[in-house]
Amino acid sequence: MPPIIQTCNLTRRFGSNTAVDNLSLTIERGEVFGILGPNGAGKSTLLSMLCTILKPTSGTATVNGFDILRQHHEVRKSIGIVFQDPSVDADMTGLENLQMHADLYNVPVSEVDTRIKSVLALVQLEDRAGDFLSTYSGGMRRRLEIARGLLHYPKVLFLDEPTIGLDPQSREHMWDHIRMLKKREDMTIILTTHYMEEADRLCDRVAIIDHGKIVALDQPSVLKNGLGGDTIILGTKDGQALYDLFLKTKVSDNVQVHNGEVRVMVASANIILPRIMEQVSAARIHIEYIYLNHPDMNDVFIHYTGKDLRHEQAHGHIGKMAMMRRRRVR
Ligand SMILES: Nc1ncnc2c1ncn2[C@@H]1O[C@H](COP(=O)(O)OP(=O)(O)OP(=O)(O)O)[C@@H](O)[C@H]1O
Ligand SMILES: [Mg+2]
Incomplete structure (x- = not known):
């Protein structure tokens, strides 16, 4: 057919x-x-x-x-x-x-x-x-x-x-x-x-x-998923120590540190996050907050067109939901 x-x-x-x-x-x-x-x-x-x-x-x-x-x-x-x-x-x-x-x-x-x-x-x-x-x-x-x-x-x-x-x-x-x-x-x-x-x-x-x-x-x-998976963002007073820890334990081959925030890029945060928490706890590093950033269709759209459609949706609920994708989990 x-x-x-x-x-x-x-x-x-x-x-x-x-x-x-x-x-x-x-x-x-x-x-x-x-x-x-x-x-x-x-x-x-x-x-x-x-x-x-x-x-x-x-x-x-x-x-x-x-x-x-x-x-x-x-x-x-x-x-x-x-x-x-x-x-x-x-x-x-x-x-x-x-x-x-x-x-x-x-x-x-x-x-x-x-x-x-x-x-x-x-x-x-x-x-x-x-x-x-x-x-x-x-x-x-x-x-x-x-x-x-x-x-x-x-x-x-x-x-x-x-x-x-x-x-x-x-x-x-x-x-x-x-x-x-x-x-x-x-x-x-x-x-x-x-x-x-x-x-x-x-x-x-x-x-x-x-x-x-x-x-x-x-x-x-x-x-x-084509955008490269999730980003886990951890805030701490000792960013360098956390960064060094993640390099040593190899949780991801893409880890960055900037202004006390460590960003870990992973395929799926759901799978890696428990491991990260165990390592942080064992190393006795104090974490102030964690954010998860999952790519959504708006990220996909921006990636391919360079435009943000969110402002066009300001009258609807969807724009707000897209904004909320940066979820605070702890
Ligand atoms: N009958 C027409 N005469 C002249 N230009 C037209 C005509 N119909 C569409 N266009 C132009 O063609 C382009 C595509 O329009 P189209 O209506 O297909 O867009 P769209 O993706 O459906 O947009 P929207 O989300 O606003 O509905 C626009 O630049 C529009 O101005
Ligand atoms: Mg149309």
């Missing part, structure tokens, strides 16, 4: 601005694939091309084995789309929105009711189906959009910023829905985000894109 998505030198320019730049990418069936990048990185443009809404300037791509230029009808039948900007009609009920979409997508009349029932159950909106969308919360509207995107049983679901503007609890619920879709419906899900935690916790693989190019692509854990 061919990969569910394959792009080859896909490029889109707007005048002199290259939004997607010579991008080659393979996405396997059944993945939750995240596209992470700052505002204007080219995420929506990439999705629009894969959804056949926008034509590439050059390059090619296939979706579910179909060419986005020559077989766009087949591509459209294979995909569901949830846009970045809400596109449901607030003056209609949830049910009416779904019925209209079923009609647009030529869902066989005999199947419409059953399918609407099943997608409403999937996003847990059965009780609210008869209500006007104007009375839904933001999270409910998002879920209705997902239900709508699933009506024609797509093989691939594209979600452009699925949790933007949602509170932390609704965001967690949305993640649960997405995981369930992947598992129960055996669907490939491709989502864009600029939330680090979303990329980290929800996605099987993440592509970081900047200026229309992929700057890194792998599983979140591999991206984080």
